[in-house]
Amino acid sequence: MFAFKNFIQIDKGADTAIYLQVVNALIQQIRRGQLRSGSKLPGSRELAEVLAVHRKTIVAAYDELMAQGWIEMLPRKGTFVVQDLPEIKPKKLKQSELGMPYPAQTIFAIQENRVGSFPAAVIPDPKALIINDGFPDTRLVPNELLLRELRSVSRQAAFRKYHMYGNPEGTDYLRETLSGFLRETRGLPISAANVMITRGAQMGIYLTAQLLLKPGDQVIVGESSYFAATLICQQTGAHINRVPVDEFGIDVDAVEQLCKKKRIRLLYVIPHHHHPTTVTMPPERRIRLLELAATYKFAIIEDDYDYDFHYTSNPIQPMTSLDHHGSVIYIGTLSKTLVPAIRVGFIVAPENFIRAVANLRMAIDRQGDSMMEIAIAELYRNGTISRHIRKVVNLYRERRDHFCSLLTDRLGDRVSFKLPDGGMAVWTKFNDSDLRQVSAKAAQKGLIMSDGQRYNTGATNYNSARLGFASLNLNEQDRAIEIMAGCL
């Protein structure tokens, strides 16, 4: 009986009901081999006294253990641990393990990613001064309007069916709305059947890579290119071929040379604002790339992650709008238009691709958050998203200009950059300082900025970073560049 008092430690202040604490403790003792199969348990009155709890508590605990199959009550004999439990060798437990230990490691081996890992996500203190990779200013987002729509659509009977399971392609309502919006604004002659709603651009790239690539397949990306897309392709076992990137985007001659040598399966490109360098690909290269894709029958992922944010003209129409052959998988996102933490993006592609990719998505997360999708559709329909885009594009243009003036005026020859036509970042090369040291010094002075490592490929150290200007107002930019100047 003394043993029972020792291992059943009642915590009357805990949220777990006391009878359940008794249940849990007894199950643990059985599991550990301390209470053997067939052992007799004390009577409820006896145990209640030892533990200083009400007898009803022990009765409830025994009832529960019986219902779960751990103990049995034999008439006129008493209460016993059930007979058929496997023999368990009692474990010697350290005192520290008495409170139900949880294993620190898996017993089975985990094969770590064969091809490198994503850098750990770092969430800086939001009050810190941060030059990010080129993200929107979350303070400007029409969050309240989105939540109002969310509330409104969740009450409407017409949308009730979207509370239950839905389609992996996304809710028809948003697909219909978005295809109309893309027809009108991006010249894509598509219908809802060409649209799949995803969890941001990332999922679009992942699904496409998973669907199209198998080990040994040949993929083309730029040198340099968006690192996450490269990792996603590598993880399928595909082989990555890099072609140079100049001020007009990826080198199409180099693509053609590769096509003559190897059977290319997929090319990943960001023609609008190349990542990381932000350059825009002119019509000549776009058309040549499309012709190559048609000739050599490879797929193009056109990642257009920040389409709306172009400052010198209207945004350039996607390459997809020029594709007559069905070569291009067009990927977009709302993470830059709304907040990054709301994960909604899309794939535009021929119907056979959408069908296949939707089937794959069933395996991954089945579907999106339908009510959120409907609410976003309403924001498109009532013009909120268009108005928001117009507003922030004007603001971001001003921020880009101010930021680039600061770079020129305060940092001068110590950095090189080209005014970006669009996007939310300036690709900045540090000419005479090691960017890792700049970043480390800046952190000490309260400015969080990239050390440039994630833009480097195995072949090249660019000593450059995307300096995001969009999330900082002019005053914050002044402070940030002042600190940076002190670190060069």
Add this chain to the structure above:
Amino acid sequence: MFAFKNFIQIDKGADTAIYLQVVNALIQQIRRGQLRSGSKLPGSRELAEVLAVHRKTIVAAYDELMAQGWIEMLPRKGTFVVQDLPEIKPKKLKQSELGMPYPAQTIFAIQENRVGSFPAAVIPDPKALIINDGFPDTRLVPNELLLRELRSVSRQAAFRKYHMYGNPEGTDYLRETLSGFLRETRGLPISAANVMITRGAQMGIYLTAQLLLKPGDQVIVGESSYFAATLICQQTGAHINRVPVDEFGIDVDAVEQLCKKKRIRLLYVIPHHHHPTTVTMPPERRIRLLELAATYKFAIIEDDYDYDFHYTSNPIQPMTSLDHHGSVIYIGTLSKTLVPAIRVGFIVAPENFIRAVANLRMAIDRQGDSMMEIAIAELYRNGTISRHIRKVVNLYRERRDHFCSLLTDRLGDRVSFKLPDGGMAVWTKFNDSDLRQVSAKAAQKGLIMSDGQRYNTGATNYNSARLGFASLNLNEQDRAIEIMAGCL
């Protein structure tokens, strides 16, 4: 000039600005080889007259085309399509294609899933009478409370950092909250570091399979088992081994036999309410399974998708709470507690597994919707979720009892079933009618119900279905079974 009038079709009622319609039409003509590299374009005044639009519209269109690199203006010579475009052979287009066609098919081949597809998601008319697979009643969900929290947390400065990109493991706030909740209610001695927030149980299974399995690996599932989990494992190229399922769940002797013959990598099991048959695994088998996993060093996925809904006792504590070796990956979801359309679930596992699986998740969709995760954490903290569970468990118990009475009273010997201890469905065998015919007849009479096909494996036609009772009130159950009785 006449040609220009023909292919630039202005729609003054369209949402696209007229100058952009002109831009789009001219780009399409260039792309199609109708307007060749170096061609001279009409003057703005001339084209404006032909198209019957204001001259400023054409000037704006030409400015845009210049900014985008399609045309160039040569002083005193006029406006020309740029010189360096690749030679494009003009395409003969059918009249129907004039309005900018979009390809119907990809030009590259798509390798369809080698191992079978998910059945197409069917979204029935919500006003129809539906016996589903065992889903909650979405009418009961505390949606309003969730939205109120969402609004509240989106306004709080403390949560502002969650608007930006976050951790692939989920927001720390929900991980912390959920680990506390699972410690108290399920006896899992875990900390926040053992929890990853996913998009429902489906993503938990997918991530685990992707992380652990490679082609040729050996997996054990029940005969029958949850079909989606099997498909997910198959898609990695793993080999599926089936062991029998009886009234106590999967046959552990058969598991042991397999372990002696093959090197098992993963076992998928639903010990609480086996899918599809709803049976609960008793302690003896749980302990033996854990010992086998430790001996043969395989991983167990414990899918506990409807933990809260148990009617004869408290829910049975997860097998994970008995695992001292680090064999079990525990997967849960809120889809059944809240609405299926809000995709939040979780994985509980040793820390090394959580780290590896979070890295994989970075590739897939990067992270969850942070504000939604925070709002759900608040629902846990203020007791809303616990209260909701208590309420619906009582209601669902009543619905289960009524439904099973109806099955007995109205269908009698024509069906066989066992009263389920928990879950939201009754596994029902149709003794003398072909379930596909019953389902087809029922549909004609306004009742949508499963035809049982998705529960069948290659080996077995069960002629059985999970009949979901939870989403129907008593009156709806009466009507549904009445219709079904008329179809047998």
